[in-house]
Amino acid sequence: xxxxxxLIWKELIELRxxxxxxxxxxxxxxxxxxxxxxxxxxxxxDVPVVIxxxxxxxxxxxxxxxxxxxxxxxxxxxxxxxxxxxxxLERGDAWLAVTIxxxxxxxxxxxxxxxxxxxxxxxDANSAGVSLGYATNxxxxxxxxxxxxRAALGxxxxxxxxxxxxxxxVRVWFNPRLQSRDFMIPGIVALLLLLVTTNLxxxxxxxxxxxxxxxxxxxTPLRRSELIVGKLVPxxxxxxxxxxxxxxxxxxxxxxxxxxxxxxxxxxxxVxxxxTLGLGLFVSTISSTQQQAMMTAVFFFLMPMVLxxxxxxxxxxxxxxIQPFTYLLPLRYFLVILRAIFMKGVGIETWWPQAAGxxxxxxxxxxLAIMRSSKRSA
Amino acid sequence: MRKALSxxxxxxxxxxxDRRTLLILLFVPAFFLVIYGYALSWDIRHIKMAVxxxxxxxxxxxxxxxxxxxxYFDFAADAQSDADITRLMNxxxxxxxxxxxxxxxxxxxxxxxxxxxxxxxxxxxxxxxxVMGYALTIVQTESxxxxxxxxxxxxxxxxxxxxxxxxxxxxxxxxxxxxLIAYIVMITSVVSTAVSIVREKExxxxxxxxxxxxxxxxxxxxxxxxxxxxxxxxxVAIVLVAMVMFGLPMRGSWLLLLVTTSLxxxxALGLGLFISSLAExxxxxxxxALLASFLPTLMLSGFIFPIASMPAFLRGVTYLVPARxxxxxxxxxxxxxxxxxxLWEPLLTMSAYSAAVMILASVRLRRQWS
Numbered sequence: 001x002x003x004x005x006x007l008i009w010k011e012l013i014e015l016r017x018x019x020x021x022x023x024x025x026x027x028x029x030x031x032x033x034x035x036x037x038x039x040x041x042x043x044x045x046d047v048p049v050v051i052x053x054x055x056x057x058x059x060x061x062x063x064x065x066x067x068x069x070x071x072x073x074x075x076x077x078x079x080x081x082x083x084x085x086x087x088x089l090e091r092g093d094a095w096l097a098v099t100i101x102x103x104x105x106x107x108x109x110x111x112x113x114x115x116x117x118x119x120x121x122x123x124d125a126n127s128a129g130v131s132l133g134y135a136t137n138x139x140x141x142x143x144x145x146x147x148x149x150r151a152a153l154g155x156x157x158x159x160x161x162x163x164x165x166x167x168x169x170v171r172v173w174f175n176p177r178l179q180s181r182d183f184m185i186p187g188i189v190a191l192l193l194l195l196v197t198t199n200l201x202x203x204x205x206x207x208x209x210x211x212x213x214x215x216x217x218x219x220t221p222l223r224r225s226e227l228i229v230g231k232l233v234p235x236x237x238x239x240x241x242x243x244x245x246x247x248x249x250x251x252x253x254x255x256x257x258x259x260x261x262x263x264x265x266x267x268x269x270x271v272x273x274x275x276t277l278g279l280g281l282f283v284s285t286i287s288s289t290q291q292q293a294m295m296t297a298v299f300f301f302l303m304p305m306v307l308x309x310x311x312x313x314x315x316x317x318x319x320x321x322i323q324p325f326t327y328l329l330p331l332r333y334f335l336v337i338l339r340a341i342f343m344k345g346v347g348i349e350t351w352w353p354q355a356a357g358x359x360x361x362x363x364x365x366x367x368l369a370i371m372r373s374s375k376r377s378a
Numbered sequence: 379m380r381k382a383l384s385x386x387x388x389x390x391x392x393x394x395x396d397r398r399t400l401l402i403l404l405f406v407p408a409f410f411l412v413i414y415g416y417a418l419s420w421d422i423r424h425i426k427m428a429v430x431x432x433x434x435x436x437x438x439x440x441x442x443x444x445x446x447x448x449x450y451f452d453f454a455a456d457a458q459s460d461a462d463i464t465r466l467m468n469x470x471x472x473x474x475x476x477x478x479x480x481x482x483x484x485x486x487x488x489x490x491x492x493x494x495x496x497x498x499x500x501x502x503x504x505x506x507x508x509v510m511g512y513a514l515t516i517v518q519t520e521s522x523x524x525x526x527x528x529x530x531x532x533x534x535x536x537x538x539x540x541x542x543x544x545x546x547x548x549x550x551x552x553x554x555x556x557x558l559i560a561y562i563v564m565i566t567s568v569v570s571t572a573v574s575i576v577r578e579k580e581x582x583x584x585x586x587x588x589x590x591x592x593x594x595x596x597x598x599x600x601x602x603x604x605x606x607x608x609x610x611x612x613x614v615a616i617v618l619v620a621m622v623m624f625g626l627p628m629r630g631s632w633l634l635l636l637v638t639t640s641l642x643x644x645x646a647l648g649l650g651l652f653i654s655s656l657a658e659x660x661x662x663x664x665x666x667a668l669l670a671s672f673l674p675t676l677m678l679s680g681f682i683f684p685i686a687s688m689p690a691f692l693r694g695v696t697y698l699v700p701a702r703x704x705x706x707x708x709x710x711x712x713x714x715x716x717x718x719x720x721l722w723e724p725l726l727t728m729s730a731y732s733a734a735v736m737i738l739a740s741v742r743l744r745r746q747w748s
Contacts, residue, residue: 018658018659018661018662020657020658020662021659021661021662021665024662024665024666024669025665028665028666028669029669032669032673032674035674035678035692035695036673036674036677036678038688038689038692039677039678039683039688039692040677040683044684044687045687046686046687047686048686074686087720089543089714090710090714090716090720091716091720092706092709092710095686119543120543121543121544122543122544122545122552122553122713123544123545123552123553123709123710123713123714124553124680124684124709125420125545125549125550125552125553126420126550126553127684128545130507133511169493169494169495169496170496170497170498170510170513170514171495171496171497171498172497172498172499172500172506172510173467173497173498173499173500174467174499174500174501175500175501175503175506176500179503180502180503180504182503183501183502183503188673191672191673192673195668195669195672195673196665196669199661199664199665199668200661200665202664203660203661203664207660207661210580210581211580289396289399290573290577290660290661290664291396291399291573291577291660292396292398292399294569294572294573294660294664295398295399295402295403295569296398296402298565298569298668299402299406299410302668302672303410303562303565304410306672306673306676307414307417307418308414308417308418312676312682313417313418313419313420314422314502314505316424316426317418317419317420317421317422317423318417318418318419319416319417322413322416322417336470339501343501344468344501346468350468350469
């Protein structure tokens with residue numbers, strides 16, 4: 001126990017002697033959280049749209065005005081010929097091009113069927129799909145208004161018939177305003193913790209090896225498991241400071257609703273730190289240089305966790321072959337737990353399988369790290 | 379130039395000695411592109427749905443089957459009570475609950491409008507919005523069918539004819555794969571150079587380099603060269619894999635694509651070198667490199683979150699993310715087939731960026747040496 005205490009002390013001294021590392025580890029996650037949380041909105045607003053108006057009538061101007069007034073759209077330009085819009089799409093200055101053909105006004109008045117053409121830039125398929133939906137809705141709503149006006153004038157037939165209809169009433173649970181920020185911020189918190197702590201500990205042992213001080217540690221009576229624990233605790237302390245800071249920013253500044261128990265949140269975050277630090281130490285024991293440790297950590301652990309954990313890409317959209325592999329990622333479990341505590345406000349009785357998975361993962365990787373390092377010393 | 383080459387030769391020897399790192403740099407990026415390109419998608423299907431049917435009539439069954447036949451919804455559970463619904467939603471077993479009120483078919487026959495409740499799990503707002511769109515369309519279509527049966531359907535006064543350019547089926551692979559290319563290439567490059575200078579500092583070999591008749595600029599260039607060759611090979615491999623495996627089209631000029639990729643690589647490698655010149659230990663260099671490349675490239679480049687929807691100050695920050703320009707150029711070349719006349723702007727900015735980070739790294743190094 002005393003030996004571990006000395007090692008912890010040594011690590012803390014080393015951390016203090018490297019003030020730059022210390023400030024990066026503390027300040028960078030907060031700066032990042034501020035920026036990324038503002039970026040992380042999949043709510044698509046201000047869709048740049050260009051309109052070519054070949055009709056130039058009162059009716060066409062009214063439609064243009066609808067686009068201009070909608071918060072979903074931002075009018076980039078109104079041109080008079082439809083060939084002009086190509087450049088806007090090619091350059092990516094507009095995502096949608098709305099073409100109002102000549103004779104639109106007449107068609108609307110005479111036959112009761114005007115047509116508007118929309119071209120979407122599909123190179124960003126996600127935004128294109130959403131903004132196309134917005135535009136179709138806007139025009140459909142406007143069309144209904146037109147027919148209502150006409151019905152009021154008594155032009156439209158069949159107004160008197162009584163036919164049943166369905167009226168969809170949507171209620172959204174857990175996130176009534178459909179803010180993606182509330183969903184994304186817990187994820188960003190988890191990822192920042194992962195990057196900082198895994199990186200710290202991944203360098204932990206391999207650094208001593210590269211600099212040559214591992215030999216010195218080897219001749220001390222320090223046992224291997226003690227080495228691992230002694231490395232784990234100081235990094236864990238740094239991690240806890242980070243946890244408190246980023247969670248405070250998330251809750252106090254971004255006002256992410258914290259509906260569940262704060263004690264459970266904190267306890268599970270500690271379990272998560274155990275697995276991220278354990279992962280780093282494990283990488284450290286299987287690498288011989290710091291560069292190798294970084295490559296291994298980045299490509300085989302960090303990148304898969306960012307992309308496959310359900311952080312932005314929902315696991316349920318993945319092909320069935322891939323889905324089982326996501327159970328190998330501790331972040332997957334932690335994300336479910338975090339979002340459950342933050343958004344749903346449910347306790348351990350609902351997410352205990354994830355909690356067990358996370359704990360099991362952390363313990364396993366730590367044992368692996370200890371085993372690997374004891375083989376090395378033999 | 380000769381000095382730069384000899385620094386480069388030394389670096390090559392060092393790279394060759396560490397086989398694991400070399401193999402990772404060369405092959406792992408393309409390998410992971412295959413996995414991620416296959417795994418990731420925005421296309422939402424098989425949404426798990428629970429039904430609470432309080433009417434048990436032909437009309438209610440017809441509504442349920444139009445949900446299931448749409449191909450988007452999978453029947454997951456029959457909810458008997460409100461407690462059932464709460465449990466299913468809390469545990470994440472279903473994403474949608476369709477509640478059909480008792481008296482649906484009677485009310486429909488009387489010509490009333492019947493509210494249909496759709497409960498959505500909103501935790502992932504993006505998915506929820508899409509799912510809501512599907513559900514609304516299905517209910518409205520079903521409702522329209524009643525009018526069709528009654529024979530009073532009228533043509534709407536305004537119709538929309540929509541077309542999608544560049545990606546007519548809105549395949550999410552065509553949207554994701556360019557983003558993944560930019561992401562993977564960025565990380566590979568930054569990570570590969572981030573330690574190259576600081577390692578010499580940490581091991582003490584920097585003193586020897588300082589004594590040698592080499593100026594800082596050729597040292598930086600020499601350090602970049604071998605990594606540039608490796609990254610270019612791996613980037614070409616990635617692009618080819620994307621075309622063969624995921625049907626990424628090539629509508630523009632190959633030469634322009636090569637130039638664009640090279641510029642991007644120099645920028646990314648230069649960023650790594652700049653970080654390396656800032657740091658005193660490899661640990662600090664890694665920490666900065668990760669924080670500077672991992673999340674910003676993913677979230678501030680326009681890959682996942684559209685830049686146009688970000689707040690103004692953040693739109694300013696995105697100009698510092700080189701992947702932003704590369705993504706515009708890459709999508710422009712391969713999907714839109716546009717040329718230099720349209721892409722000169724992102725290309726120019728990328729060149730400026732690359733030059734700036736290389737110069738910063740050299741200046742920083744020269745100051746340390748003197």
